[in-house]
Amino acid sequence: MLQLNVKNETSRLRAVVLGSAVNNGPTPTADEAYDPKSLEHILAGTYPVEKDMVEEMEAFNKVFRKYDVKVYRPEMIENYNQIFTRDIGFVIDDVFVKANILPDRERELDAIQYVIDQIDPKKVVRPPDEIHIEGGDVMLWNDYIFIGTYKGTDYKDYITARTNMEGVNYIKELFPHKEVKEFDLVKSKLVARDNALHLDCCFQPVGKDKGIIYKSGFRQESDYMFLVNLFGKENLFHIDRDEMYYMNSNVFSIAENVVVSERNFTRLNNWLRSQGFTVEEIPYAEIAKQEGLLRCSTLPLIRD
Known part of the structure; x- marks a missing residue:
């Protein structure tokens, strides 16, 4: 049995599901794009190729091996994008929440069923259909659960709006002892530089008391100020x-003092080192073209 335990974003990682770029399928058409950044690269002819993405994910896997983290990978589905495991489920404390993702992506959950089968079934939950919530919008910070959402009345018109207020309320009911705080995020269907697809596109904690933040990703200044006051x-x-846009807030912590980051994030990586972090730099710029980065391609199961 897997004894799940995740209470924050930075405690020492012991087990994780890392996505896979193997047999990723052909470049999607413009109509098939789920987000403005992928669309941009499809139209420009710069959409990433499988070989490069497999190499980038292997570099990530190597870092996990170095730190003795147990890594699970999804079972391979032919011609299918299985990179972003963060979207399909998430762990809070010792509970595995299956996400209600875009219907086209349902098979991604089937591909990790062998992992879910190792969890006590009483600890696996799935919200009802009308509740939308994705792992990229859910961020644990000890007594807090931060959740990204979109409160615009045009929610249903946005394929980039992934977590609704029903999703926020569902988590509140499931974890009454936690302080659940939602953040209203800026969304754009067309301009990637103005689209916070998930909360981890504009905020993420690192270490014990630090964080990376993009002020303009929040629709309400008060949401941004909440984090400023807290941290x-x-x-x-x-x-x-x-x-x-290049996803600097989407790094991934293996421990309170170890952060995996993209090697081109010069300003961020220098700051992290100046704050005493060990920065494990890897190439991930091709995967980033799909509006997802390091945190997006991981689903942590156990942290100390």
Whole structure:
């Protein structure tokens, strides 16, 4: 049996599901794009190729091996994108929540069923259909659960709006002892630089008391200020619009002092080192073209 345990984003990682780029399928058509950044690269002819993405994920896997983390991979589905395991489920405390993802992606959950089968069935939940919630929008910070959402009345018109207020309320009911705080995120169907697809596209904690943040990703200044007050402005690394676009806030913590980051994030990586972090730099720029990065391609199961 897998004894799940995840209470925050940075405690020492012991087990994780890492996505896979093997047999990723052909470049999608413009009509098939789920987000503006993928669309941009499809139209420009710069959409990533499988070989490069497999190499990038292997570099990530190597870092996990170095730190003795147990890594599970999804079973291979032919011609299918299985990189972003963060979307399909998430762990809070010792509960595995299956996400209600876009219907086209349902098979991604089947591909990790062999992992879910190792969990106590009483600890596996699935929200009802009308509840939308994806792992990229759910961020644990000890007593807090931060959730990204979109409160616009045009929610249903946005394929980039992935978590609704029903999803927020569902988590509140499931974890009454936690302080659940939702954040209203800026969405765009067409402009990637103005689209916070998930909460981890504009905020993520690192270490014990620090974080990476993009102020303009929040529709309400008060949501941004909540995080400033909680973490302290001096503990937050502010990224700009371009850095948000390249997904600087979507790094991944293996421990409180170890962060895996993209090798091109020079300004961020220098700041992390100046704060005492070990930065494991890997190439991930091709995968980033699909509006997802390191946190998006992981589903942590056990942290100390």
